[in-house]
Amino acid sequence: MSEIVFKAVTKTFRLPKGGDFLAIDTTDLRIEEKEFVAIVGPSGCGKTTLMRMAAGLEFPSTGTVEVGGKTVRGPGPERAVVFQQFALMPWKTVRENIGFGLMCKGTPKAEADAAIARYVELMGLAGHEDSFPHQLSGGMQQRVAIARAYVMQPAALLMDEPFGALDAQTRIVMQEELVRLARRNPRTVIFITHAVDEAIYLADRVVVMGRKPGRIIETIDIRPLREEGGWEAMPIEEVMDQPAFTHMRSRIWKLLKAREQEKPAA
Amino acid sequence: MVGVATVASALALWWLATSGLRLLNPLRLPAPHEVWTALRQIMGSGYAGATLWEHALHSLGLVARGFLVAVVTGVPLGLLMGWSRRAEALINPIFLLLRPIPALAWIPLAIVWFGLGDTGKVFVIWLTAFVPSVINSFTGVRNVDTVLIAAARTQGASTAQVLRHVVIPGSMPMIFTGLRLSLQASWTTLVAAELVGAFFGLGRVLNIAGQDIFPGMILVGMAAVAICGAGSTWLLGRLERRVLNWRAAV
Amino acid sequence: MANRNFLGPSGVVLGKGEFWALTLAGFSLFFGTWALVAWAGWLPANLLPSPLAVWDTLVRLWQQPFAGHVYADHLLASIQRFLMGWALAVGIGIPLGLLMGWYRILDEIVTPLFDSIRFVAPLAWVPLAALWFGTGIGGPLLIIFVGSFAPCVISAYRGARLVEPRLVEAAQTMGASGRQVMQHVLVPGAMPSIISGLRVSAGLGWQSLVGSELIVVGAGLGYLMVQGQGNLATNIVIAGMIGIGIVGFAIDVVLRGIEAWFKRRWGQA
Numbered sequence: 001m002s003e004i005v006f007k008a009v010t011k012t013f014r015l016p017k018g019g020d021f022l023a024i025d026t027t028d029l030r031i032e033e034k035e036f037v038a039i040v041g042p043s044g045c046g047k048t049t050l051m052r053m054a055a056g057l058e059f060p061s062t063g064t065v066e067v068g069g070k071t072v073r074g075p076g077p078e079r080a081v082v083f084q085q086f087a088l089m090p091w092k093t094v095r096e097n098i099g100f101g102l103m104c105k106g107t108p109k110a111e112a113d114a115a116i117a118r119y120v121e122l123m124g125l126a127g128h129e130d131s132f133p134h135q136l137s138g139g140m141q142q143r144v145a146i147a148r149a150y151v152m153q154p155a156a157l158l159m160d161e162p163f164g165a166l167d168a169q170t171r172i173v174m175q176e177e178l179v180r181l182a183r184r185n186p187r188t189v190i191f192i193t194h195a196v197d198e199a200i201y202l203a204d205r206v207v208v209m210g211r212k213p214g215r216i217i218e219t220i221d222i223r224p225l226r227e228e229g230g231w232e233a234m235p236i237e238e239v240m241d242q243p244a245f246t247h248m249r250s251r252i253w254k255l256l257k258a259r260e261q262e263k264p265a266a
Numbered sequence: 267m268v269g270v271a272t273v274a275s276a277l278a279l280w281w282l283a284t285s286g287l288r289l290l291n292p293l294r295l296p297a298p299h300e301v302w303t304a305l306r307q308i309m310g311s312g313y314a315g316a317t318l319w320e321h322a323l324h325s326l327g328l329v330a331r332g333f334l335v336a337v338v339t340g341v342p343l344g345l346l347m348g349w350s351r352r353a354e355a356l357i358n359p360i361f362l363l364l365r366p367i368p369a370l371a372w373i374p375l376a377i378v379w380f381g382l383g384d385t386g387k388v389f390v391i392w393l394t395a396f397v398p399s400v401i402n403s404f405t406g407v408r409n410v411d412t413v414l415i416a417a418a419r420t421q422g423a424s425t426a427q428v429l430r431h432v433v434i435p436g437s438m439p440m441i442f443t444g445l446r447l448s449l450q451a452s453w454t455t456l457v458a459a460e461l462v463g464a465f466f467g468l469g470r471v472l473n474i475a476g477q478d479i480f481p482g483m484i485l486v487g488m489a490a491v492a493i494c495g496a497g498s499t500w501l502l503g504r505l506e507r508r509v510l511n512w513r514a515a516v
Numbered sequence: 517m518a519n520r521n522f523l524g525p526s527g528v529v530l531g532k533g534e535f536w537a538l539t540l541a542g543f544s545l546f547f548g549t550w551a552l553v554a555w556a557g558w559l560p561a562n563l564l565p566s567p568l569a570v571w572d573t574l575v576r577l578w579q580q581p582f583a584g585h586v587y588a589d590h591l592l593a594s595i596q597r598f599l600m601g602w603a604l605a606v607g608i609g610i611p612l613g614l615l616m617g618w619y620r621i622l623d624e625i626v627t628p629l630f631d632s633i634r635f636v637a638p639l640a641w642v643p644l645a646a647l648w649f650g651t652g653i654g655g656p657l658l659i660i661f662v663g664s665f666a667p668c669v670i671s672a673y674r675g676a677r678l679v680e681p682r683l684v685e686a687a688q689t690m691g692a693s694g695r696q697v698m699q700h701v702l703v704p705g706a707m708p709s710i711i712s713g714l715r716v717s718a719g720l721g722w723q724s725l726v727g728s729e730l731i732v733v734g735a736g737l738g739y740l741m742v743q744g745q746g747n748l749a750t751n752i753v754i755a756g757m758i759g760i761g762i763v764g765f766a767i768d769v770v771l772r773g774i775e776a777w778f779k780r781r782w783g784q785a
Binding site for chain 3: 269270272273276293294351352355356357358359360364366368370372373374375377379450453454457461462468469472473475476479481484485488489491493495496499
Binding site for chain 1: 680682683685686687688689690691692693696700701704705707781782
């Protein structure tokens with residue numbers, strides 16, 4: 001059981017100059033077990049804050065976040081996080097970085113080594129086990145970060161713009177790999193991004209957020225499109241050329257744009 | 267808030283340990299009132315040949331002279347070495363030889379050369395501040411962004427103008443970092459030199475107080491050194507803020 | 517031939533030959549001037565002995581005791597004293613700095629105390645150190661400690677503050693305990709800053725050692741120099757300076773090596 005449930009969550013920040021800032025207005029969201037949900041929205045809409053609450057790195061001002069029926073009270077290895085800036089420890093090798101969580105858990109060495117080897121293989125990191133992060137390209141570093149998350153066999157995976165710091169080509173490769181991985185090892189996933197393409201391509205459902213205050217504008221189920229179009233069997237460029245895909249993309253763009261222009265518009 | 271409380275409780279603890287409960291031998295750590303007595307004595311009738319003002323002014327004067335001479339000689343030399351690779355190649359060996367020797371190690375030689383008077387002390391303070399002045403000016407020049415120099419060149423600046431308007435202002439932050447470090451070091455050197463041998467100055471006060479086993483006076487001397495050091499650093503900081511007014515708040 | 521470059525030194529490339537010729541000229545200038553002044557008799561030999569005379573003195577001091585010991589014993593006495601005092605400063609200063617970086621309350625308690633004695637020049641502690649711990653080993657030890665303590669605390673404090681919060685979060689999301697976060701994230705994260713602090717503190721500690729030996733002890737390079745000065749034996753004074761310079765240089769080379777090793781391993785991050 002690993003569904004993620006946001007119940008009437010709000011988040012208020014105290015401003016340094018005094019006064020409060022409502023970052024997230026009352027939000028309800030339910031992510032089913034093994035469902036892949038992408039959250040898109042402009043910067044400052046609170047999408048990262050939502051993810052961090054599920055991770056237990058931040059706490060709602062009111063309301064609760066539950067994972068697998070239990071209220072989140074802090075970070076834990078059953079909810080793995082992939083950060084935008086990779087957050088690999090520069091003083092640990094690829095192997096040590098991937099194995100860090102297993103070591104913390106006290107997994108026996110042989111078992112840990114086998115698990116690390118499996119994900120090194122799966123993420124195409126073979127031959128780099130003993131490299132330090134700074135010796136790897138950005139794409140490779142993010143592979144390590146993803147392997148590090150998957151190796152824990154977490155119930156939920158929380159990804160905060162994991163491909164945001166990568167160049168466009170690497171990004172496409174990583175998106176394809178993530179789809180492959182996610183279909184083979186289904187998990188409950190929250191995937192934060194501001195790239196609409198990426199959200200539609202990867203997710204079962206896309207949650208569109210707006211800002212001032214941060215809130216959910218709409219939730220769109222992508223599964224019917226994917227199944228009808230047979231996207232699973234296509235390479236990513238082809239998926240993104242499908243009329244259904246481009247149509248969905250403009251629909252979400254319009255949603256985002258309409259909200260942005262609400263105030264200044266005459 | 268916590269800061270005030272800790273300092274206050276440290277002072278209270280000091281009083282308790284010495285006067286209040288007499289836990290410590292007063293010959294080891296004097297009670298607050300003994301320090302007060304020592305302070306009044308040196309302010310009024312004087313100690314080690316002069317009053318506190320005279321000792322402090324004497325020490326301040328030595329540091330000021332040595333430091334100024336070091337800046338006036340060291341900064342231009344560093345700028346020259348930074349600007350010209352030839353000058354660097356020629357002069358660097360001398361620094362390679364002299365740099366590892368701490369200025370304090372020159373004190374005996376300075377005494378042999380100049381005796382126990384002021385000249386020897388100005389000499390060792392000059393040495394203390396000279397090396398960091400040169401090195402930081404040098405590094406400062408090398409860190410100036412070449413794009414800025416190129417921009418000035420495209421606007422028709424001559425070499426002299428590039429130096430005056432780009433290189434020197436650009437290396438100022440680094441130069442001031444060096445000055446701050448070497449000012450602190452100058453005080454250490456001065457105290458050492460005066461402890462080894464002097465007729466006047468705060469180090470002399472410390473030396474005589476140590477020989478007299480007069481702990482109250484030792485503390486007065488230490489406090490005076492600290493205040494002079496902090497005061498001169500503060501002055502330098504004000505100067506830095508004025509000269510570097512173009513910098514975003516640090 | 518140096519290329520003419522209008523962008524100042526950064527673009528100029530000095531030919532290898534020219535570089536070495538100038539460097540050699542620099543060394544010759546130094547020793548040449550020294551030797552010339554000494555041999556020409558412009559300064560009396562008891563003020564400035566020639567380089568050769570200093571070399572002879574070094575050789576002689578190596579065999580015959582002066583100020584109670586042969587040169588090697590003075591050298592060892594100084595190194596030993598330095599290592600003890602510095603180890604004490606590192607052993608106390610670094611943990612203290614790290615803890616101050618992590619625990620705000622400790623920071624608020626220690627910083628004002630630290631600030632109120634920071635400006636006391638290390639050598640100003642000499643009379644008090646002598647009074648408390650004597651002039652044999654304890655007094656000088658305190659001086660070295662005071663001299664090298666501040667950079668240890670400050671560098672560890674800065675290091676602890678500069679660790680990326682994201683790394684701490686990442687470790688926590690992987691289930692690391694408080695102790696594991698400390699061991700695997702905070703300490704290694706603070707390491708680059710600590711190591712550069714060690715270099716500074718070793719330099720200051722060595723300098724304080726010299727100062728304390730000039731004033732209070734019965735063996736060591738500083739003591740050798742003071743005795744030389746008392747006998748107006750400038751050659752012995754300079755011989756002492758050379759030893760001090762060499763050891764100071766060696767300490768810096770070792771720590772630089774360690775620093776470079778860490779940088780290579782962890783990258784510039």
